[in-house]
Amino acid sequence: MAGNQSIVADYARRLRLEPKLRRARLEAFAAENADFAPVFYHLSEEVSERRLGFQTLANQRDERRYLNQFRAADEAGGLLRHLIDQSLAEQWRSDAQQRLAASAGAETALTSPVSLSFSVSNSAYLASISIAEPARDILWRGSPDAPFVSTGSSGQQDPRTGAPAPRSFFELPLGQTDTTIEVAYIDFNGERQGPYAFPFAGKRESFNANRRLLEATTTSWLSFRDYEGKRLLYFTHLMTYRGGLDAIHYGLNQPQPDTPFTFPPWQQDGLAPIDATTPVYLEVPVTTEYATVQLTFKDGSQSGVQRINYR
Numbered sequence: 001m002a003g004n005q006s007i008v009a010d011y012a013r014r015l016r017l018e019p020k021l022r023r024a025r026l027e028a029f030a031a032e033n034a035d036f037a038p039v040f041y042h043l044s045e046e047v048s049e050r051r052l053g054f055q056t057l058a059n060q061r062d063e064r065r066y067l068n069q070f071r072a073a074d075e076a077g078g079l080l081r082h083l084i085d086q087s088l089a090e091q092w093r094s095d096a097q098q099r100l101a102a103s104a105g106a107e108t109a110l111t112s113p114v115s116l117s118f119s120v121s122n123s124a125y126l127a128s129i130s131i132a133e134p135a136r137d138i139l140w141r142g143s144p145d146a147p148f149v150s151t152g153s154s155g156q157q158d159p160r161t162g163a164p165a166p167r168s169f170f171e172l173p174l175g176q177t178d179t180t181i182e183v184a185y186i187d188f189n190g191e192r193q194g195p196y197a198f199p200f201a202g203k204r205e206s207f208n209a210n211r212r213l214l215e216a217t218t219t220s221w222l223s224f225r226d227y228e229g230k231r232l233l234y235f236t237h238l239m240t241y242r243g244g245l246d247a248i249h250y251g252l253n254q255p256q257p258d259t260p261f262t263f264p265p266w267q268q269d270g271l272a273p274i275d276a277t278t279p280v281y282l283e284v285p286v287t288t289e290y291a292t293v294q295l296t297f298k299d300g301s302q303s304g305v306q307r308i309n310y311r
Helices: 005-015 019-032 037-046 057-075 086-111 202-216 236-240
Strands: 114-120 124-131 135-141 153-157 164-166 169-173 179-187 192-200 223-227 230-234 245-252 281-284 290-297 306-309
Touching (some): 057 086, 114 192, 114 202, 124 135, 135 192
Antiparallel strands (some): 114 124, 135 179, 153 164
């Protein structure tokens, strides 16, 4: 080290502290000596994977921040002014560059680590939480003035950490008013992250959930059945999820579905009920070898044409 000897001596003493104190004391030193590039490199090491063994996303964000501060201080001359060993300086620069490049691919996880998706049933919305790192607990609330509550334990062990894994879902009732849902979590180090806010609009989520399920089950849109000498074409699956549909067109033994299938619309949340008034099948000619079908969703977009064979 070079430069003001009292500053360097103070810095050297801080480097020798035990880990729990060292980072805090280095942070304090950096706040008073923003041009002292070595402190930012050493701080980046404090939260690095090679030092910790396991990094939380908060550790990774801090590592990137320290490395960028190190690079900025170096560009301002704050590395060679305080470090005599030029080969070590080049080693630090190369290491910082490599770690910054390696972290670039994790940008989405670092900035948006939590995602929320919904499925819908006849009784509730199921909110599924995805977190880009292991969590010790997951907390949520359905309005800004409500307290956070835990999702509880899943009863399973997280293989990444060996610790109990929290439950990754919660329910909202059908008819839930539009609101903002907030999700927070306790990371592997026991630190709270978030909250992260997600707007909830029931009708939109119901439509999206119906559409996602339909898009994942294209081979089930239609089905054939022979009964008492008749050939029947069933639309039962589509009727269950018609809350996401504006129109259905089908075709028999032809590649282009151009015949509309009339059905009662479903404008409420959740799955559409099927009762005696719901059309679920058509009698088709016994010579029908295949049917084609195309859906028009409530947002006006259309699905691709799907072919369903009799056999």
